[in-house]
Amino acid sequence: MTKKKKAKISPRVKMPMQDPAKRGRNFTEVALGYEREMAVNEARRCLQCKKDTCRNGCPVEVDCKSFIRLVAEENFDQAFRVIKDTNSLPAICGRVCPQENQCEGTCKLRPTGHPIAIGRLERFVADNFYARNSCEQETGFLECVMPDDNLKVAAFGSGPSSLTLAGFLAARGVKVTIFEALHQPGGVLTYGIPEFRLPKSVVQREVESLEHLGVEFKCNFVGGMSITMEELFSQGCKAVFIGVGAGLPRFLSLPGENLVGVYSANEYLTRVNLMHGYKFPEYDTPVPKGKRVTVFGGGNVAMDAARTAYRLGASSVKVVYRRTKGEMPVRREELEHALDEGIELEILASPLSFHGDEAGSLQKVLLQKMELGEADQSGRRRPVPLKGQELELETDLAIIAVGTGANRVLTQTTPGLKLNKWGNIEVNPSTGETNMPMVFAGGDIVTGAATVVEAMGAGRTAAREILKRLK
């Protein structure tokens, strides 16, 4: 491409946003979504490359090129069907996928700094479609498939991997039952990601569209406890998928960590998202309301917790991270949103200890200042303590968001299931099958904490293999 041509490329159509000054204090969705005209204009920027690298960048291989062309032609319904062909949860993916590293990261226009806004277009197509009703519109298929009761498959956990698996199989006539330990389906989409980033109505809609396809959701059923793998197979299940995620929160093992006022991000976000604690006392689950809040970690979950704390009325929220801003694993867009809303960063700092008052409530945290040394195995420069440089932060609410480990409930009660040294399930990567025949697994319980769409990719891989074996 010549320089002249490059100069012609127009910038991507801006996403309308809620005003930062207002949104920092409410739970309404931050990004408002494209209008029809914006979507069409954005889609028309697409070069329709011969080799569509964008598709390879997507873990569930959405045919981006085709659906974008259809948007440009204003054939939104057909665009939806193309997306739904490979992606069961488009309205969610369009919101929470790290598109910059996936489809948009492999877009030919990326070097210009203005790749096609594939995620935003996906969101537009899904929202536009779901705005109406009827079986066909809900599912993306011309007719609702009647599931065959003899082809029964069960899934543990109702997060993105199981939802994807269910969507794939149900659309092909398999009767899928999903067991969820909590009282509401969605897994991390429900308890973890806040309303302002992913409205629960969007998750609910995706769940309902699966129910229209005949997928059955059984809540309050804990895999391995309420119902075991053995019971399922003896009830005629042909295959079982384990998608229970990596919900076990990690702590820092520091003095004072169990003081009242120190929470895991999982607890904090679950109280707010799943239990609607922000509406206490209308809802019964209380939520700690900090005035001066510190959040530990640098990922999406840390930023979700920080932005939630601010919305719950904190006067200051500091995110403490041991490297620099550039190394934070959070999506750039979410970091920028957070900073715009007033979240502060305390970089190159790492917690040493938590201190409380006589009643055992958190009052302050002691931090160790760091500097960056040589690169470590991850390729990032390793943070090294700056001797003698400590920092005290007054805080009445500390939220720990330094990652999660494998949930052990199912794996502990299913003897014979092969795990790796981190407690994650070992699978054949090309089929998703575990060491137990016809038992498949995918998502964070296999890979450790990763993204929604990677979990979906794993659900799809397992579903393909299960279908092959069933038919």
Added chain:
Amino acid sequence: MINKILKKRILIPDRVSELTIHAPHIARNARPGNFVVLRLTPTGERIPLTIADRDPDNGTIVIVYLVLGKSTALLDTFQEGDIILDLCGPLGRPTEISRQGQVVCVGGGTGIAAMHHIAKGNYEAGNSVVSVIGARSRDLLLFKPELEKISSKVLISTDDGSLGHKGFVTQVLEMFLKENPGTREVVAVGPVPMMKAVAKVTSAFEVKTVVSLNSIMVDGVGMCGACRVSVAGETRFACVDGPEFDASQVDFDELMNRLNAFRSQEELSMKLFKKSNVK
């Protein structure tokens, strides 16, 4: 119908009741030591309650609750035929029961109900059960007849001396351990101060002691970490690593502190509930 209350038995009026609930999948898989998490209304919170008994043949479980806050007060308004909105279980690791002769089961207050399932499990495993139970007065003593059926001995204490020894269960336990130096295991369920006191008594006799902890929980399946307790200096989750732990290793003071974390909100909730529930 699943989660239907089949039977309600008032054990102490306005304070403690027992519900028999239809929940076949929980009844089938529940073991002594397990608990359930329940939620009563769409705006309700999730609360853990110990399974006091189960009947897999009839597909029922038994729970006993003490009216303490809004959720248990609301549960107390439920009658036979009502449905529990969400009932999840069985949860937690079952009690480790081995055939070893004699086990002393200590229960205080509402904890006696939870202790009953453990005592029954030991009895069924062929162990001789000595039950040591205590309450403030004889009218508040739960499960006495049930425990008499499965125990070789039931030792009783009441704070007011209305039945048995006047004083605390720990004093009765101490006397028993003095007279029976070969005692190998004690299981204690009750208020945290009682469990802490039991741990102190048994440590002098070097008897293996297990306590069942009632920490605050949200999900109950190892996801939130609200229930974390320090055991032998390490952070453990009562919902998936417990609820039972070696009493000598538990940091009871930290547990008491954490149980108070939402005290003011709980009081507000209860106050609003009482106001709206005036008959």
